[in-house]
Amino acid sequence: MALTLLVGFSLTANNELEASKSPYQSGYDHGAGDASDDCSDGCDWYILEPEKGFEFHTQEFIDGYIDGFCDNSPPGRGSDADEATFNCP
Numbered sequence: 001m002a003l004t005l006l007v008g009f010s011l012t013a014n015n016e017l018e019a020s021k022s023p024y025q026s027g028y029d030h031g032a033g034d035a036s037d038d039c040s041d042g043c044d045w046y047i048l049e050p051e052k053g054f055e056f057h058t059q060e061f062i063d064g065y066i067d068g069f070c071d072n073s074p075p076g077r078g079s080d081a082d083e084a085t086f087n088c089p
Contacts, residue, residue: 027057027064034065035072045079053083 021029034045046052047065054062070077070088078087 022064023058023060024064027061027066028068028071029064031065031068031070032072033068035069035077045084047079047084048081053081054085055083 030046034043034047037044047054054065057065065084066086066088069086073088075088079085
């Protein structure tokens, strides 16, 4: 029973940590994750999912997303999709 409680606590602790991320950090993490997709079989990016584009996020999230994406991509990569248009310097 103690093991079950410990596992339950760990899951709760992780959920609380996730909820405590700033919009910038959340955007950065999504952008960094999307940058790892080479789009060889179509882009499966978070930001291209329905109701996940830039218009559904704060400027702080968008800034984090672009920084995370560009920090993990070669210069000149970006997106020309209607949901999210940007270019990495």
